[in-house]
Amino acid sequence: MDALNALVAFANFVFIPGLAYGAQLAMGALGVTLIYGILRFSNFAHGDTMAFGTMVTILLTWGLQSLGISFGPLPTALLALPFAIGITGLFLLGTDRVIYKFYRAQKVKPVILVIVAMGVMFVYNGIVRFIIGPDDIGFRDGVSRLISPREFKEWSGLAEGLGLRTTTVITLVTAFIAMALLFWFLNKTRTGKSMRAFSDNEDLALLSGINPERVVMVTWMIVAALATTAGVLYGLDKSFKAFTYFQLLLPIFAAAIVGGLGSPQGAIAGGFVIAFSEVTVTYAWKKVYNYLVPEAWETTSLLQLLSTDYKFAVSFGILIIVLLFKPTGIFKGQSV
């Protein structure tokens, strides 16, 4: 019985939150890794792209809510999401046309593009804060829990409750659909194949008549979809705040690098590796431990390896270990 309680506590506090967070990071990392593979630079504006997409979603959600439209038990934001993806995509394409295209034509070194991305980051950050402000914004509506811990306790008779939030399920389902679509697109469609060819060998791709501008355009659209979805899922799960999204840059890059920059499979694996390590290292294991050991061994200490404030240190630590021992990541990524 105690082992069951330990299992439920583990699922409730470690496994399910880790899974949801991992899916969000993986979506973010996919965007970073695609830009790296096709456009060949580390996009430091990605956190702010996510913030921009989420901001558009929130504004549209407010608009829908004021019209009295809702999505039943699901958050209204999901209705707004497709339109927000479109707007964000146009915004990214505009950025590319005005800013990145010039440098691409000049074939500058990747590090110059990174500096350009830094400028873009400033502008995006300013735009988001200018329009929606720097504060915390919650935009979740609909049913909040599918299973409440209390109901679970009554049903199972266990001392531990298992809660399942709607946002968790939405995150996992949406992320799964998005990833499945992405891999189908990359592996089965003509455009997707041309993107992979372009990523593998630019010269050869150009030689075989692939239009580079088209590849770049499609990439930005996909990145807009991934970034907006990742941002909205994260915001539904927690809340939206411009600065938090900017800070997500570190775990997202850690995930992309750990998985191997340029490799979509790697980005997904990296996202879950980073998320589970953050959650396991910063979780207080006291409860699970006390259920598992005989009464005499029970402890009053929290059994927390690091305080939650150090979660950045965890993603960073894993990043360094991977960089030192396997610089191309788990799945072999590219190196420019």
Next chain:
Amino acid sequence: MTSSMKNVSLFLGMAVLIAITGHLNSWNYALTIVNFGLISAIMALGVNLQWGFAGLFNIGVMGFVALGGLATVILSMPPTEGAFAAGGLRVFGGLALGAATIIAAIKVRRSMAPGRRRTIILLAVLIGGFFIFRWVFDAGVDAIESINPASTGYLGGINTGGKDRGWMTLLAWPIGGLLAAGAAWVIGKTALGLRSDYLAIATLGISEIIIAVMKNEDWLARGVKNVSGIPRPVAYEVELQQDQDFLQRAGDIGLDPVMASTLYVKLSYSFLFLIVLITLLILAELALKSPWGRMMRAIRDNEDAAEAMGKDVKGRHLQIFILGSAICGIAGAMLTTVEGQLTPTSYQPLRFTFLIWVMVIVGGSGNNFGSILGGMFIMWLWLIAPEAGTWIVQTITSPLAEDHWLRLHLLGSVAHMRLMTMGAIMLLVLRFRPNGLIPER
């Protein structure tokens, strides 16, 4: 017009901008801008050393600046009575054990053949070491933090004289540089061999961790409870206002005592900062013109060729990474000195890392004078932006009603417009003048 004439006129233009600000707003405000501008110019010198001379992409400036601030607290605050006796030994013993664990792990990895046995021993050393470290360390931390937590609750500094020995704060500047240099050595040793954008992510991560440590380790510098009232190396306004001699002289120039004393304090800081800036500038210029500087640029422009000529690329990179970071640490210590308090929450990457990058790019990477000009100019713009923005918004929206929602929203968001302005300036310079205001010679 020759290039040196052009550069002189650029600096003159900067002086005019500050003079206009002083005239329109107040001289007190203009001096504040000058002081922060000088500090930023020093930070920009540090980043320029790394990026402009060696092509190293460091976006962890904030961490080194924060370490400088920490040095100021350690050097210039009075020690907390009984804190060291209560838990100092345990804390430092714990830290030493933690370091020993890492060294032991490295030794094990180096001396044993790869295989399952090595992995098991390695894990045992790391996990065992971690628990021993926490066991020794945590008790010490609790003991220190429980000493009068409302006003101290930390180890304090080493300045037993307190306010009477304000000059100890000056010592913190070089020590802040050393602290930053130490951190840079550790980072450089692990991350410099990697590709440029990996180094960027590594430095970004380290700087976030340094800030996290400063926010959460209350025993070190009170965390988010801040350390305030840091002793000054210059006079206090209140004391000046009671000094007959000073009042006499202020009266002679026709200034009221309050104004005169604030200006005097600010000018003293400007003087000190200017000395540091000029010293560092001379050193950086000499370095740039020396064979060492030429070698650095040769490595930057073509690493393979330089390596083929027998240059130790990795060693030189480490050297310049440490030097540049140390300069950022010095500037960080100066910043905490002039603010008189250490507030870990005020360290924001946009302000302390990316803004410095804007300065270097706008000023002209690879040119020390450019960095100084960029530092002064961008800091001026950054500081006047909210006020200027309010004025611009008010002028543009003047046809709208006083309480029109758009007008109110725009006025409320003016503070965020400066981020956009900085980004736009950086993008414009990168596009139309990629070498900056004062290009590399």
